Amino acid sequence: MPYDEVMESNQVTAFARHETQTAIVGLILQVLLARDGSSWIAQALDLDYATAGTSLEDVKRRFEMGLCETMQIHFNLFGNLSNFLHRPPEEEWQGLLKTADAQQYIQVSVHEFPKRKQDQPSPFPFPFGGIRYLMETMENQQRLLWS
């Protein structure tokens, strides 16, 4: 089935259909998780989007909800994601890799959004391919710096 819009930005690929008034967006993101003072930060490496949270699980929840709602408002205002699909400045996430309290293990998890019931509006207006979280680690530093 052809899409009205296909946007690719390195690791991010988004597909959208407008004729049915629905947008199907598939994203696979790499998200860096790190401490930020007394809170946590989730920084996407492929999108210029980051958010804060009070714990590891909390920042994931806020990231997923805020990202979905950000894409929805871009569709509402602009009809596409072209103003959103930009990479963050490298110095912003490179700095995270140098954080002193980097955790020394890798955590990878994929979050599927729940299927909605017919009479229940979805808080997530379109499905993702998944969000891949990367804890900052020495291994990640080497992989990111040398890839």
Place this chain on the structure above:
Amino acid sequence: MNDDVPRETVILVLKAHGVTVTEDGEEKVTIIKDKRVEVHRLPAIVGHRIVVGFARKFGVPAHLFWHPEMMPDEIRPPGLVPS
């Protein structure tokens, strides 16, 4: 050194600089300036890196998030005593 900034201060400084900020419920915040549009579920305390990111994205001098009293007279909200 604690670089955290209260959510209310983040919103106050953004608004003072002409950024449209709407709050919906306890944590949902929509931030709009020109074609830069982001929705966040902001906690009560926002960390340094997020604040610096907001400063870059929405064109606000970063130091004002930590020293909102230093905002110029013409944009400083009433009640904030100038430093």
